[in-house]
Amino acid sequence: MIMDTQLASLLTAGALMVIGIFGTLFLDNLIKKVISLAFIGDGANLFLIAMGYKVGGIVYIFLPGMSMSNFSQNASYPLPFALVLTSIVIGASTMAVMLGIIILLNKKYGSLSASKILGE
């Protein structure tokens, strides 16, 4: 049986988030924690993309000769794709700042252990 693309995307997003939350909570290495956080962010982004999926939909570019009613009924929803780009940029900036702080903390403590640095 071939699974519906949207359902598969949502399940993958859910799996990414669960793995990410598990890693953030239970892994001690700060770099691994950041990778886990990236999983959570990616899961949310995939979830957002899956919202724009339309079964049998066409690309949302109005080409010459295309009928307006056909386009308006069948084009997939472009908004989530535009939103997810912004979300990716935000995620990348946040991760860069986190990694920068971790570099400084690693110099200070000589370790990447969250239990040692953050006292968890």
Place this chain on the structure above:
Amino acid sequence: MNLLHERTRAVKIISIIAALALPTIPLIANYGVQYFGGYPPLAQNPTIAVGLPTLITGTALNIFHPAITYVFGSAQKLMIVVLGFIALFAIYISLYEVKKASGVYAYLMLMGTASIIAMLLSDDIFNLYVFFEIAALAQVGIVLVSKVDYNYETALKYMILGSIASPLLLIGIALLLGVTGNVNITDIVYSIQHGLVNPQSPVLLMACSLIIFGWLYGTGLPPFHTIKSAMYSKALPTGAALLQAFSVFSFVAIGIIILRIFSYLPFAHIFIIGISLVAMTLGITMAITQTDFKRLIAYLAVGELGYIGIGLGLGTALGITAGLFQAINEAIITAFLFIGFGTIMYKTKETDMRKLGGMLVETPKSALLVLLAGLAMAGVPPFNAFQSKLMLVQASLNSGLPEIAIIMVLLSIVTFMTFMRAFHTIYLRPRPADLKIKNEKIPNITLVAMVAFLVVCLVLGLFPQIATNFLQGMAMSIA
């Protein structure tokens, strides 16, 4: 590349011009709606609607907003002016309290202020999320540049929690988008109110829960009150004054959106009131046990957020007006306190109250101003918080919830006691022998800022209608 590195004079001039613009521009700007990256709804824009199929023009799509919409009304005007006023003094003091002004620090404060202003103006929930994230980054930056012990550790903890909470908020927004097909808040409300979507859909309930979770994180409500107060305490006093204002106004911005979209759900109101009561009780009682004065004010600030939440949660026009008024008052008073107690840090480099004492002799003027700020926070007349807390009590009595009124009054008394204990410890008891005091005068700008905050507190306390007239329109539209 930092072109302004080591150019202290240029940094000061640019920062002050930008900071002066913050409260000035909203004062002179006209009210209105701004459409970014698009055009007004088709119903208001017939030239574009010509030739479109009835599938679009004959449905709700005709009135939906295709652009990112920003709304500038009277309530937004007042809140932006107050935020700009706090930012102006925070930036000004930060430039003149140190020998070498930091352009990066001023930039972070300006960026944070700009993002919170955008949150207040935005009628687009995804846009709000974007600025919520930018504000979080600016807050982390303000803590990172403070050079306070363990600031990196606290900032990293805050970011880790934020990296869990923000995607959950994003999923809440994605669910709203999936159900209603919109990110514009006015359109989402229209879809729900006109039956285009099932208001009782479990997906909407899930979206509500996730957005509320993001709200708790962003504003430092429980269970995030500990990390938020740690953030305040690891910032410089000017940074902390601004950070708490960010929390207050993001609390209002997201709280209003939750009310607008989900006010038809009874549990939304109950939850807001419940979490606000927890925030008030936890914040104010945890403040009693603190030995670090920055941490003490931080917990009091979290507690005061609860008062705003009560007003919003009551959901009546009077309650929402009182909540918004309390937000404005709290932002000013807490900034006043942070900057006031900051003079102690300036003179002694010490924040531990156990090591302080006898500061009244050293800083009599600022001691008097700090005392007045503390009285204002506790809701003593004739200051502004007295008026807003009185309105909150009236609103809860009108809503048939006298219990909440009693709790609010009791917690105000506890706030007063907590503040007076701190004031006695720092200013009135004998000075410890080992306390070293810097032989430098407190900068005049710090005292000017405190007097300015005091004047605003007094004016709003004596003439509360100046603020409430601006806020009533928004409160009536939400209630």
